[in-house]
Amino acid sequence: MSKLYVRGFSLSLDGFGAGPDQSVENPLGVNGIELHRWALATQAFHEMQGKDGGETGIDDDFVRRGFENMGAWILGRNMFGPVRGPWPDESWKGWWGDNPPYHVPVYVLTHHARSPLVMDGGTTFHFVTDGIESALRLAKDAAHGKDVRLGGGAATIREYLSARLIDEMHLAMAPVFLGKGESLFAGLDLPALGYACTDRVSTPAATHLIVTKQAN
């Protein structure tokens, strides 16, 4: 059965999934890049950028696993771009250039309707205006039995957690403090929602946590 996974979501020791003040210059918020060093150094990430080199091992394995058997993605709007409010035009096409790294249908949560956006390499961005459950239904249909990956950001993951719709998360806690930004955990009672940390492995670059929804 198709599952909803969070994979490779980076956060700081103080629980921030992105820095503050996202902008075109700072897609991850101020200092947000610090959270992602563990992934940027991997061979898998180098390959996605069409580059040689990069490190193999546990961090690399986690990045690769995050793309296995994914039939569709869901993204919060801020993860798709810095535009807020109604779309002024069709010019913003995501942070990733003409050939985004998804290669499957991607459902973008927004309050503002927009036509689907067909990109190179198999990625199509669909804009969903009727909520997280609708986006999940559409994504699972499109995935044809494969799994669905929820990319982020923090606010979107918090919504799906609150609704107990996420089956499992892989979080990568970088050994840095951000001090401010988008908190993943604030006000969220994960044990009460039925989530527990079920596995954990540390590398020099990150502590990888597996957080699993427990049976009712």
Next chain:
Amino acid sequence: MSKLYVRGFSLSLDGFGAGPDQSVENPLGVNGIELHRWALATQAFHEMQGKDGGETGIDDDFVRRGFENMGAWILGRNMFGPVRGPWPDESWKGWWGDNPPYHVPVYVLTHHARSPLVMDGGTTFHFVTDGIESALRLAKDAAHGKDVRLGGGAATIREYLSARLIDEMHLAMAPVFLGKGESLFAGLDLPALGYACTDRVSTPAATHLIVTKQAN
């Protein structure tokens, strides 16, 4: 020169240093005991309880190091006991019985004056009513060149961090979520205060973090 250290302060993945609703039955708050499993299992903790057995290794080393060269301690009042407001009488003498594990002068922060309390084994509890800087001054004087350990709880550590008075912290992040309780980081911008994670080592029971105040 005498330094102010936090040592072996346990917290959850979601940043709580204790569970909610501290009471005589739950000195660490509800489920707070889950944060301390890494320490309870060690040989050092067994020894403190006059028991044989317990695990050696990294976790044990951290517990032992937390007692090395400490000439005085500082505790928040809630770490000393569950009594709130004016002391009704002198009957509460801490959570630890007649022979507490400190064996040096301990400065307890409170708004309510009380006479010093001499315990067995070298521990004397002094009650300080004029603030955190006064407590630190008294503790450093009493330490005679040795270091001072700030025991907690979370609120007290937050006060000392905000004043940049802590030189270094060892935090032990247990692989559990609490969901609610006493947050160590909420609203605290550690990088802005000049603190950074400078070392990190993981065991099956905890991720040990060293957090150091950077030079100005």
